[in-house]
Amino acid sequence: MQERAEVTRRSILAAAALLFERHGYVGTSISDVARTSGYTSGAIYFHFGNKEGLAQSVLDAYFGEWPRLVEKWRSRGGPVLDRTVGLSLEVAREYRDNLIVRAGNRLWNEHKSIPTHLPQPFVGWISTVAELLAEARDAGELAAGTDVSRAARVVVAGFFGSHSISDALDRRRSVEEAVAEFWLLVLPGLQAEPDPEGCLERVRGRLPRRPKSEAAAAV
Template identity: 70%
Template sequence: MQERAEVTRRAVLATAAVLFEQHGYVGTSISDVARTSGYTSGAIYFHFGSKEGLARGVLEAHFAEWPRYVERWESLDAPVLDRLVGLSLAVAREFRDNVIVRAGNRLWSERRTIPVSLPRPFVGWIDAAARMLTCAEEVGELAPGTDVERTARVLVSCFFGTHTVSDALNDRRNIEEAVSDLWMLLLPGLQAAPVDPAKCLDGAGRLLAESRGRPAPSVK
């Protein structure tokens, strides 16, 4: 019984994510989710309580995507900056391809229309970036005198700003190229011994390809 309830909950959540991503919070109703998912409105209310609860469920699923990504990239045996860049590219792909992530992003942008307490964004990313930068500092990869906390905030701000522009211009179709361009500008200021930033991007690309089981494209 519990397993069946979880299957129902996940199916409803997946359908709601598609509709929220396409139509936004205001443009999506419980009736829409019921009609599209094939479950009754009663079943949706049972699992989520309200449309606000359903939106919160999608946002919580969005935020739940990230700890496993961060843990994996922090634990890889590779240069720290390669791992940081690789993590950013992996996350960029999720924002482009994962409907739960895309829906969560849209719901957060519409948060003032959702009358419920929502998870706080960005803080976890800033903490993760600061941890990886600290590790880079400890192994001698980071430029001497770098303010780790400030740099982490700037990196996260630049990363999500790049997402916003890519989303507005072409629905994130070029997001990997845009994030790579960002790192081409930032890496020379971060590296203890500046080298061609394309080498770091190539290293990150190889790590990303290994995680997906396909050859890495070379960064030109």
């Protein structure tokens, strides 16, 4: 019974994410989600309470995607700056290919329309990047005199700015290239021994390969 309930919940959440990503919070109704998911409105209210609860669940799933990727790249060997760049490129892929992430991103952009408490964005990323840069500094990878806190804020702002522009121009199809271009400009100022092209080449070789058909179906 519990397994069946979880399958129902996941199916409703996927349908809601699809609609929120396409039409936004205001443009999506419980009846829309019911029609798309194949479940009744009663089932949706039972599992999520109301539309606000449904949006909150999508956002919780969105924010829940990141700890796994952060731990994956932090636990790997190799230069810390390489791992920081690798993490950013894989996160960029998630914004392009992952429906939950795209839906969560749109919901956050419309957060003023959602009458529920939402987690504060970016703070966690700034903290994570600052920790990685501090590790890079201790490993002798950072240029002398680098202000880790300031650099973390600039990196996070640059990443999300690159993502937003890619979204506006071509629905994130070129988001990896946009983030790579950002790093090509920023790394020479961060690295103790500047080699941005070498860093990106090493990182690309460590990114997981994803079938083109999967990426295309997700866009």
